[in-house]
Amino acid sequence: MTVCKEEEQNQVEGTATQEYGDLLLSYLEQLGVEYVFGIPGGAIEPLYNALARSERRGGPRAITARHETGSAFMADGYWRNSGKLGVCCSTTGPGATNLLTGVASAYENNIPMLVITAQTALSSFGSGTLQESSCTGVNTVGLFNHCCRYSTLVSHPEQFERKLVKAIMTAFAEPMGPVHLSIPIDLMRTTSASATPSVDLPNLLRKPGLFDSDAVGRLYSELKKAKNPLFVIGDDASEAIGLILSLAVGINAQLVVTPHGKGLISPYHPLFRGVIGFSGHQSAQSLLTDPSIDSIFIIGAQFSEWASQGWEPQNQKQRIIDIEASESNLTKLPMAALHVRGRLETIFESLLKRFDKNGFNQPLKLITTDGITVDTTAEKLEELKQFALDDEDKYRSDAIPIKPQRLMRELPNVFPPNTHYLADAGASFSWATHYLHPHDRRIRGRRDAKGGLFRASLNFASMGWAIGSAIGTALARPDKPVVCITGDGSLLMSGQEITVAIEEQLPVVFVILNDSAYGMVKHGQRMTGGEAIAANLPPTNFAAFAESMGVEGHIIYSADDLLNLDCYAFFKKQGPTLLDVRIDKEEAAPFGMRIKTLTKDL
Numbered sequence: 001m002t003v004c005k006e007e008e009q010n011q012v013e014g015t016a017t018q019e020y021g022d023l024l025l026s027y028l029e030q031l032g033v034e035y036v037f038g039i040p041g042g043a044i045e046p047l048y049n050a051l052a053r054s055e056r057r058g059g060p061r062a063i064t065a066r067h068e069t070g071s072a073f074m075a076d077g078y079w080r081n082s083g084k085l086g087v088c089c090s091t092t093g094p095g096a097t098n099l100l101t102g103v104a105s106a107y108e109n110n111i112p113m114l115v116i117t118a119q120t121a122l123s124s125f126g127s128g129t130l131q132e133s134s135c136t137g138v139n140t141v142g143l144f145n146h147c148c149r150y151s152t153l154v155s156h157p158e159q160f161e162r163k164l165v166k167a168i169m170t171a172f173a174e175p176m177g178p179v180h181l182s183i184p185i186d187l188m189r190t191t192s193a194s195a196t197p198s199v200d201l202p203n204l205l206r207k208p209g210l211f212d213s214d215a216v217g218r219l220y221s222e223l224k225k226a227k228n229p230l231f232v233i234g235d236d237a238s239e240a241i242g243l244i245l246s247l248a249v250g251i252n253a254q255l256v257v258t259p260h261g262k263g264l265i266s267p268y269h270p271l272f273r274g275v276i277g278f279s280g281h282q283s284a285q286s287l288l289t290d291p292s293i294d295s296i297f298i299i300g301a302q303f304s305e306w307a308s309q310g311w312e313p314q315n316q317k318q319r320i321i322d323i324e325a326s327e328s329n330l331t332k333l334p335m336a337a338l339h340v341r342g343r344l345e346t347i348f349e350s351l352l353k354r355f356d357k358n359g360f361n362q363p364l365k366l367i368t369t370d371g372i373t374v375d376t377t378a379e380k381l382e383e384l385k386q387f388a389l390d391d392e393d394k395y396r397s398d399a400i401p402i403k404p405q406r407l408m409r410e411l412p413n414v415f416p417p418n419t420h421y422l423a424d425a426g427a428s429f430s431w432a433t434h435y436l437h438p439h440d441r442r443i444r445g446r447r448d449a450k451g452g453l454f455r456a457s458l459n460f461a462s463m464g465w466a467i468g469s470a471i472g473t474a475l476a477r478p479d480k481p482v483v484c485i486t487g488d489g490s491l492l493m494s495g496q497e498i499t500v501a502i503e504e505q506l507p508v509v510f511v512i513l514n515d516s517a518y519g520m521v522k523h524g525q526r527m528t529g530g531e532a533i534a535a536n537l538p539p540t541n542f543a544a545f546a547e548s549m550g551v552e553g554h555i556i557y558s559a560d561d562l563l564n565l566d567c568y569a570f571f572k573k574q575g576p577t578l579l580d581v582r583i584d585k586e587e588a589a590p591f592g593m594r595i596k597t598l599t600k601d602l
């Protein structure tokens with residue numbers, strides 16, 4: 001362990017270096033945050049000095065990304081899988097502007113994130129100093145104002161703690177999202193009176209178990225009388241998913257998920273009927289308008305374009321009951337017959353208690369129509385699938401080059417059942433939503449709050465999100481296998497982040513759908529009759545690219561090439577693996593519904 005001279009001297013004198021950067025990190029430590037993602041440089045150096053001191057005493061440490069947006073994607077993945085605040089930082093000027101896309105993505109996906117950017121020294125404002133980022137230069141507070149719930153300049157030491165606490169509380173308030181502090185270099189290196197937080201933030205952030213008890217009473221009656229209920233589950237339901245599944249089994253409710261909610265429920269769950277919305281399953285979508293369904297319970301779902309495509313909830317309003325912790329979700333379905341607000345975990349606990357007392361009317365027997373008890377072993381799982389896939393023949397095809405549909409079918413067969421999959425913007429997301437069905441054996445019961453096995457960043461849909469986010473996921477969950485599915489275009493945009501997985505010795509597997517094209521754009525142009533322009537990419541050997549970085553790389557041409565690899569071994573070593581999959585370029589991903597939206601007339 002190396003201790004810098006100044007600190008050695010301080011230790012001799014019994015004084016520890018105590019700057020505002022140290023105070024900031026003490027607050028993060030109080031919240032259990034382990035990492036600050038970013039790239040160093042000039043004006044942010046005082047924070048990095050504090051990070052070095054923090055790392056030496058076992059506090060939060062720096063993870064160095066290769067592009068600042070990658071660091072925001074990593075912070076996003078870290079939050080989604082640890083439930084701890086995502087934190088990223090950059091220097092002034094180009095560091096801050098590079099960070100913007102990742103922060104905007106977090107804003108659109110309600111990810112609580114603390115964004116620290118360095119600011120020009122206060123005394124230099126207006127002087128045209130290098131990378132000036134104040135209101136007289138490229139105004140970074142202004143830039144982040146449009147994609148953060150709070151964006152402010154800390155212009156006096158006495159504001160520091162107040163603004164930091166306000167920022168973190170705002171990040172976790174509804175709707176959650178990124179917050180930005182612009183901290184001048186001179187202020188960050190000012191000695192603070194104390195490096196100990198004066199506010200007990202974990203206590204302040206504790207979410208009360210509040211809910212609207214009258215509405216829950218009405219919800220109970222609706223659940224009790226529903227003969228053929230449907231649960232539509234979104235990703236905000238994750239904190240209560242085990243309880244929700246217990247209730248669904250109790251009242252025999254069919255289950256569909258939004259694209260964001262995919263991964264919360266086993267595709268082989270006997271009540272699961274598929275994904276609605278973008279790239280989902282027609283059989284799931286048609287349940288939304290099926291007249292035999294008497295009530296549609298929408299739970300923790302953001303009804304953005306991705307989920308609602310083609311469905312007009314106003315036509316079903318008397319059947320819709322919306323159960324949400326987030327007001328912003330409620331605003332998407334104002335026409336619902338009943339709105340139930342509150343913490344989902346508390347609501348479902350309360351409902352289950354009532355059912356436990358009064359009994360379920362029609363519990364699902366975990367028995368099939370043939371009288372066979374449901375067997376959830378991997379061999380039997382595929383038999384239980386109760387929703388229809390498009391192009392089943394391609395899902396099972398042995399053709400070379402491998403069909404992307406077949407690739408998605410085989411990934412869960414070669415990777416462990418508890419693998420976390422992240423699918424990138426582009427065709428990856430679309431293929432995975434429709435065809436990737438991890439062998440998740442969870443049927444009901446209390447579950448890990450962050451237990452989803454599939455993630456995508458839909459609303460902002462930035463290419464490269466999955467690459468950074470996979471690294472954040474692996475840091476948050478070192479116990480879980482992580483697989484990132486991405487395109488060659490996204491890899492050429494953000495593939496440099498793989499070197500972070502090397503440095504951090506993270507066994508993430510990157511699966512590249514290599515079609516020498518911006519595939520989604522290419523096929524979108526074809527589907528809409530547009531010009532075939534700007535969508536081709538030069539053929540690239542990504543396995544060789546991986547090897548140039550010292551990463552194990554394999555080229556996959558066929559299903560057999562994949563099945564012959566020992567993919568479990570990839571997770572037993574310290575560092576990433578890359579699979580360069582040469583997919584059939586002519587296959588168009590199932591994103592027809594998106595095309596309908598893009599070509600809609602005014």
Ligand SMILES: Cc1ncc(C[n+]2csc(CCOP(=O)(O)OP(=O)(O)O)c2C)c(N)n1
Binds near residue numbers: 427428462491517521
């Ligand atoms: C940062 C960013 N730039 C542009 C786009 C628009 N876009 C959406 S999908 C796509 C093509 C992605 O290509 P690739 O990563 O190769 O994936 P594929 O669709 O071929 O699987 C593009 C350019 C985007 N979503 N994000």
